[in-house]
Amino acid sequence: MDELKPEQAASASAEVVADGREAVIRLVGELDITSVDAVRAEINTVLAASPERLIFDLSALEFMDSSGIAMLLIVAGAVGRIELRHASPIVCQVIEHTGLAGTLRLT
Amino acid sequence: MPDEASPEAWWKLRPIGIAVVVVGLVITGVLSWVAVEANNRSSSALLALQARLTASALSGALPAVQSQLADALTVATATNSPSIFTRFVADNVDRSKLVSESLWERTGHNTTLLATAGSEPELVREGDAAAFFATVQPKSELQVTGILAGSPPRLGYAEYPPGASRYIVYAESRLPASKHLVIPKASPYAQLNFALYLGHKLTSSNLIESSVPTPVKGEHAVVSVPFGNTVLTLVASPRTALAPGASEALPWIAGFGGSALTIIGALLVGYLSRRRRLADELNLALTSLYSEQRSIAETLQHSLLPGDLPTFEGMEIAARYWPGAQGVDIGGDWYDIIPLDEQRFVFIVGDVSGRGIRAAAVMASIRFASRGFALEGHAPAVILKQLAKTLDLAVDGHFATVLCGRVDIGRHEVTVANAGHLPPVLVSDGSASVLAAPPIPPIGVATSTPAEESIIQLPSNALLLAYTDGLVERRGETLEEAIGRLRHAAMRDSTSVDALLASIISDLTMNAPTDDVALLGIKWTN
Numbered sequence: 001m002d003e004l005k006p007e008q009a010a011s012a013s014a015e016v017v018a019d020g021r022e023a024v025i026r027l028v029g030e031l032d033i034t035s036v037d038a039v040r041a042e043i044n045t046v047l048a049a050s051p052e053r054l055i056f057d058l059s060a061l062e063f064m065d066s067s068g069i070a071m072l073l074i075v076a077g078a079v080g081r082i083e084l085r086h087a088s089p090i091v092c093q094v095i096e097h098t099g100l101a102g103t104l105r106l107t
Numbered sequence: 108m109p110d111e112a113s114p115e116a117w118w119k120l121r122p123i124g125i126a127v128v129v130v131g132l133v134i135t136g137v138l139s140w141v142a143v144e145a146n147n148r149s150s151s152a153l154l155a156l157q158a159r160l161t162a163s164a165l166s167g168a169l170p171a172v173q174s175q176l177a178d179a180l181t182v183a184t185a186t187n188s189p190s191i192f193t194r195f196v197a198d199n200v201d202r203s204k205l206v207s208e209s210l211w212e213r214t215g216h217n218t219t220l221l222a223t224a225g226s227e228p229e230l231v232r233e234g235d236a237a238a239f240f241a242t243v244q245p246k247s248e249l250q251v252t253g254i255l256a257g258s259p260p261r262l263g264y265a266e267y268p269p270g271a272s273r274y275i276v277y278a279e280s281r282l283p284a285s286k287h288l289v290i291p292k293a294s295p296y297a298q299l300n301f302a303l304y305l306g307h308k309l310t311s312s313n314l315i316e317s318s319v320p321t322p323v324k325g326e327h328a329v330v331s332v333p334f335g336n337t338v339l340t341l342v343a344s345p346r347t348a349l350a351p352g353a354s355e356a357l358p359w360i361a362g363f364g365g366s367a368l369t370i371i372g373a374l375l376v377g378y379l380s381r382r383r384r385l386a387d388e389l390n391l392a393l394t395s396l397y398s399e400q401r402s403i404a405e406t407l408q409h410s411l412l413p414g415d416l417p418t419f420e421g422m423e424i425a426a427r428y429w430p431g432a433q434g435v436d437i438g439g440d441w442y443d444i445i446p447l448d449e450q451r452f453v454f455i456v457g458d459v460s461g462r463g464i465r466a467a468a469v470m471a472s473i474r475f476a477s478r479g480f481a482l483e484g485h486a487p488a489v490i491l492k493q494l495a496k497t498l499d500l501a502v503d504g505h506f507a508t509v510l511c512g513r514v515d516i517g518r519h520e521v522t523v524a525n526a527g528h529l530p531p532v533l534v535s536d537g538s539a540s541v542l543a544a545p546p547i548p549p550i551g552v553a554t555s556t557p558a559e560e561s562i563i564q565l566p567s568n569a570l571l572l573a574y575t576d577g578l579v580e581r582r583g584e585t586l587e588e589a590i591g592r593l594r595h596a597a598m599r600d601s602t603s604v605d606a607l608l609a610s611i612i613s614d615l616t617m618n619a620p621t622d623d624v625a626l627l628g629i630k631w632t633n
Contacts, residue, residue: 030582033436033462063582065622066460070506073552077501093586098508098527099546103554 023051028060031068040071047079054079059086064094072104083107124377131372135365142358149354150345151328154299158328158343161296165303166332166339168204172278173249173335175200176208176266180276183210189222196224200278206261207279211240214273218243221274228279229255230263245269249335252277254305254315259284262305262315264335288316301343307331309342319344404437404464405430411471417446421516423632425605427612429624431462431577438623439466439505440575441474445481450516453481453490456573456627457509458528460549469505473498473550477509487511487524488558491550495526498551506551510544510573519565519631524558526550529579529590532597533563534570539594542571570604570630572597577622578615604628 017024023046031039046054054075076082084106087095095104178199183192189210196208207225211218218240220231230236230252239252243265252263261279283289288303290296302317304310309329314321327344408430416424426442439459446452455477459470476497480490490511500506508527514520523531523542527549531542544561548554565571572593579589596614601607608628616624 065580066458066506066508066576067462070460070500070504073500073506077553090583090585097529097546097586099525099548100527100552102556103548103552 021051022053022055023049024055024057026057026060030063031061031071032063032065033067036067036071040075043071043075047075054082056082056084057086058084058088058091061088061091064091069094069098069100069104073100076104081105121377121380123380124373127373127376128369131369132366135362135369138365139358139362142361146354146357151326154326154343154345155328155330157296157299158301158330158341159332161299161301161343162330162332162339162341164295165341166334169249169335172204172264172280173266175205176249176264176276176278177268179208179210180266180268180272180274183274183276184272193222193224200224204280205278206281209277211275211277212273213240213267213275216241218275228263228277229257229261230277230279232257240275243267243275246336251305251335251337254282254312255279260286283316286314286316288318290318298345298347299343300346301341304340304342305334306337307340309340313340315339401437404467407464408437408467411467411474412441413443416444417452419446419452419516420449421632422514423604423628423630425603425608425628427605427608427624427626429577429612429616429626431623432619432621436462437464437467438462438577439470439507440577440623440625441470442573442625442627443474443478444627445478447481447484447513451514453487453511453513454573454627454629455481455509455511456528456575456625457507457550458575458577458625459507460505462623466505469498469503469507473507473509477511481511486560487513487522488560491524491526491547491558494550495554499553500551503551506549508546508549508576512571512573514629516631519567519569520562521565521571522560522562524560526558527552529574529576529586532572532574532590532594533565534572534597535566535568537598539597541590541594565631567633568631570597570607570628572611573627573629575623575625577620577624578612578626580622581618581620604630 025043025046027039029035056072072082082104084104087106092106095101095106179192179196182195183189186192192210200208202225205225207223207228209220209224209228210222212221220236228236230239233255243250245267247268250265250267252265255261255263260282262282263277263279265275265277267275300319300323302319302321302323303315304313305315306313309322311321323342323344325344327342329340329342331338331340412428413426416426418424424444428440428442431438439462441457443455444452445455457470457473459466459473473494477490477494480493485493491509494509498505498507506527510523510525510528510531512521512523512531523544525544525546527546530544533540533542542563545559547556547558574593579586579593581589593611593615596611597607599607599610601610608626612624612626
């Protein structure tokens with residue numbers, strides 16, 4: 001082996017727009033087991049400011065697996081109310097097939 | 108873990124270190140040689156230059172001699188008086204240079220001595236005068252007669268210019284005793300030793316004077332310059348280093364510097380290659396540790412899955428588990444068949460969220476809990492409700508999607524309840540369709556929605572496929588599209604349920620997805 005190549009890791013990032021009462025977190029990329037922890041950390045810093053409402057902009061989210069869903073559910077449990085906006089058809093179907101369309105409000 | 112790579116003595120070189128040393132020393136050698144050559148060339152050039160300058164300076168003394176003799180000749184020609192010649196010479200000639208001057212008269216073939224000033228010419232004393240003067244012809248240059256042996260030896264000059272005069276002025280200068288020249292330290296020639304010859308040939312009879320024993324040995328330069336009617340040949344050798352000190356030191360600098368760099372380079376290369384080998388060994392150890400750990404995990408998971416599936420009259424049942432692509436943690440998928448009696452059994456397919464040992468542990472606990480609830484005879488919806496009490500995402504960090512169905516073989520019926528799981532596929536009469544099994548949230552997610560139960564009547568020879576999302580989930584594709592691919596693969600003709608499952612799995616995992624896969628096939632044989 002000539003050199004150590006880093007494993008191809010899916011990545012996601014969170015871009016935050018917060019104005020005190022409402023925080024909008026824009027998820028970008030693929031949210032799976034390899035990227036969940038980093039995103040969770042960024043969300044935690046947002047939560048530390050105790051926004052009244054937490055909104056996730058999923059327009060740039062390409063993929064989400066069970067780890068990503070678990071993370072969203074845990075955040076929803078902590079905050080009480082979250083909104084998922086502009087989810088792509090792929091993400092929408094994943095949430096629907098998992099029976100979570102009611103729990104994770106899709107708008 | 109291999110024991111600490113035995114530390115090699117730091118000075119021991121491996122082949123690459125030896126190669127570096129060899130290359131380095133060769134390059135150093137070449138550079139040093141080049142420096143030596145350059146130094147020698149520069150020294151030689153300087154020597155040649157100094158020799159030429161010295162020779163020119165020495166021969167430059169001749170015009171002065173010639174003008175003195177010419178003046179004396181003019182006086183003699185004008186006065187025709189040997190005595191006035193003698194007095195003129197006594198007054199004007201530089202005695203330190205010329206020790207003897209004489210006036211001769213040429214008449215026809217004879218030449219007679221008219222007057223002498225200074226000491227007697229050696230030429231006369233030796234008796235060579237007649238022979239010599241017979242050969243002297245008018246020339247504009249001063250004619251150097253040759254070296255006269257004696258103690259001290261002398262050099263003779265004749266001034267006999269073309270013209271009407273019948274007089275010849277002859278003079279002799281003294282050479283150093285035994286022709287040994289002493290060069291004063293302050294002299295401009297002090298850097299050189301040299302030997303001076305009359306004429307081109309470097310023979311001892313031609314030697315005028317020399318500061319070192321002749322012939323001159325070692326490095327030397329030979330220069331000839333005009334000297335009257337002949338030439339003066341100078342052989343010069345350096346007494347001290349002519350080139351500046353730095354130039355001489357250059358080969359040493361190149362040699363030591365190059366060798367030092369070579370050794371440092373070799374040691375560095377040795378060090379780096381040892382580090383590299385250590386890193387490679389560590390990498391190997393890590394890789395083998397990882398596969399060891401993974402195989403332990405796989406063994407664990409394998410032992411948590413059912414071994415032989417129970418058999419039923421009138422049914423063909425098969426199941427497959429695919430662990431996911433190499434290099435990823437183990438997953439939390441499972442399947443189970445729980446017999447109730449000869450005609451009925453419960454089947455379960457589930458998927459714990461995330462991956463790793465924890466997910467596998469959650470899977471094990473749910474699986475055994477679900478077996479317990481099933482064996483108590485509960486309907487699928489109740490089983491799911493009971494299961495939901497055993498898992499809490501907020502506490503356990505995982506949820507699980509579960510598809511639970513109860514089959515009644517004789518009635519060709521299946522009762523299905525679904526908590527967040529993908530709907531099963533029904534294959535019958537060569538076509539595959541998706542069964543309706545509306546999902547409630549997964550086990551572990553708090554919800555107030557009770558599970559729905561669907562009772563589905565199945566045709567003869569129906570095949571039911573229950574699976575986990577690893578089989579169909581692909582990036583860039585919706586689940587609908589993906590399930591369509593599954594239906595397509597399921598419609599294929601096959602000799603047995605097991606063979607069909609194998610071909611479905613191999614088809615749909617062709618691009619090696621990372622998620623694990625559980626696939627359960629339940630077929631009515633009539």
